[in-house]
Amino acid sequence: MSFVQTVIKCRAAISWKANQAFSIEEIEVAPPQSGEVRVKIIATGICLTDASASRGKILDVKFPIILGHEAAGIVESVGEGVKSVKPGDHVITLFLPQCKKCEVCKREDANTCMEFFHGSQARGVMDDGKSRFKCKGKEIFQFMGTSTFTEYSVLKEINVAKINPKAPLEKVCLLGCGVPTGYGGSTKTAKVREGSTAAVWGLGTIGLACILGCKNAGASKIIGIDKNPMKEQIAKEFGCTDFINAGDVSKSIEEYLNKKYGMIDYTFECVGTIPTMKQAFKTAALGYGVCVLVGVSPQDEEINLSPIDFLLGRKLTGELFGSYKSVDDVPKLVEEYMEGTIPLEKFITHNLSFDEINEGFELLHNGICVRCVLNYK
Template identity: 35%
Template sequence: MKVQAAFAAAQHRPIEIAEFDLDGPRDGEVLVEIKAAGLCHSDMSFFDGSRNWHDYPIVLGHEGAGIVREVGPGVASLARGDHVILAGIPECGECPACRSSKTNLCDAYFKPTQRRPFSLHGRPARAFCELGTFANFVTVREWQAAKIRSDVPLDVICCLACAGATGIGSAIFTARMERGASAVVFGLGGIGLNVVEGARLAGASAIIGVDTNPEKEIAGRAIGLTHFLNPRTVPDVVETIRGITGGGADYAFECVGSSAILSQAVESTRIGWGTTVTIGILPGDERVDLRPRALQEGRRLMGSYLGNVKTRSELPLLVDWYAEGKLHLDALISHRIRLDRIADGFGMLSDGRARRVVIGFDEPPHP
């Protein structure tokens, strides 16, 4: 079938839209009509020069939600008409990682696949995370589609597929914050604001946001932020955090991808038990630079990948939390666009004008 999809042709080239051919579902696969997809900095890295990648063209998009339209042979857990969130990290349910409660990183995630449902001008094309949600239809493996309830708006919960799961999960499933703990979030972008959501849901007594964009304060306070610090106007962020929390935050979350900020995050936590969760991806060959005694003083440093959320079994739980009014996902979406405005959407994401940008495939034409 013919589909419209946004893709990257090379680094330092604008994102493009073209008509691709899409192969139908084979054994263990499903065809999903994408209704909404979220824009993420990870997608942007394929054309802005920040990622070392050579397998072009690549259909972008890894945050998406839609409706199953066709199932291939051997598919048992999904049926036509099911509403689903697509997940970059699969959950096969059978490997040692899936059977363990310690990780969400299914072994299948690290095994390369030669399957290429998309093709452009007769040439097979890779899809980001084997998804490619910036297309109106995708063919994906069954274990990358999480069945969800059908009474929630797909143009809202699509953001749970990456930024939502990463942020909320980092507070609840990675850090396992306890009620009454204090948290500081460095970077209030799409992921950082979801960390605020997760910390609030965990019952945090204080949630401090750190960002150089003063406009992020309003968005943060609307969902639970109790304090806001702008490093450009606060002389010493670490000492200020220690003062607010009476010695250091119980938990810190680094959502920027900066070695210097990660060091600040660690130093801002309490001696003895402070925990820092690193979420932001450091660019290129940058290395972590920490004061040696910072960890020897009893602090912990943890990594988090998609918030330790097991995609097929736990993403539906996050959807339930939204339906029950526990999550304020609507407030985090600042712009809704059509696929033909995707370049504008990434521009707004890049310069900080947008919190979350969502492509609606049923959106009416822009006036």
């Protein structure tokens, strides 16, 4: 195979500084080096993680940067040594890599590849210490190993999953982050049982996917909790049987839920705040209840819980990317979509062009959008 060594000029949405609007600029994208893949991005979702990163609230990002991590595209070229994909292959970008070499990847029951924490992607560069993006002669940092707010991006081979070429890229791009995180939280992490009761805090993309997973697992009662009353209708479309407007509950939400529903088998926190994490944990049934933390909180915050709750049998756990092994499992999730098990189109409330990225983030912040997909075609 011959290796393309040409620089591509294309458009990208750059965050020059924290808390600033995205700026559409012409950039230079370097060719992929050994073990790397250059991908033509076809569609990308807008995720709250991107919004939080642009504000400097969650991840220790370096500016200027190209954000974005939930995308699907077509391999344009590959670097030396790449074996799993070739030019023309359809792929989904993966913020959580799967190197298949570290101690975590070798375990069947774990998915948090050490490359995610200790690899170069945590520093916003590739393995040689350099970014593959430049704009106006200035190096632009990369984001979570993906950087999908650009027409072309360079990723490591371990950050892409080859998928069925018949799958619509503008739909399956959602399998790069939010949907697997919520869906796997209920089906794979908690392993929700048929006939059980579940409660879900936060009805955004992740929470709705969590509800869908509970429904597909056969849960008999699924309680959705949110402060936005507009979420009730869409939550019920995904399988929510009961909706609670948290703003209407005068007493503690734990007391209210336990009095109204009794023992709740599974609770899922999909908001990312310490108060809702405590609520979800204390609502899980004594003796056997399982609470799964799914939402991402600011990294400097801590949660205080009483040891007696653990001694009395409540279980607390968390997950990243739905406990899925990204490279291996995302193609399987694509097939579940193709079979109709995961209706991705129901999550997409807005479709915009790449040029409308700032409008997309406004929709997200206004709470009227579940998932907005930017199309590059």
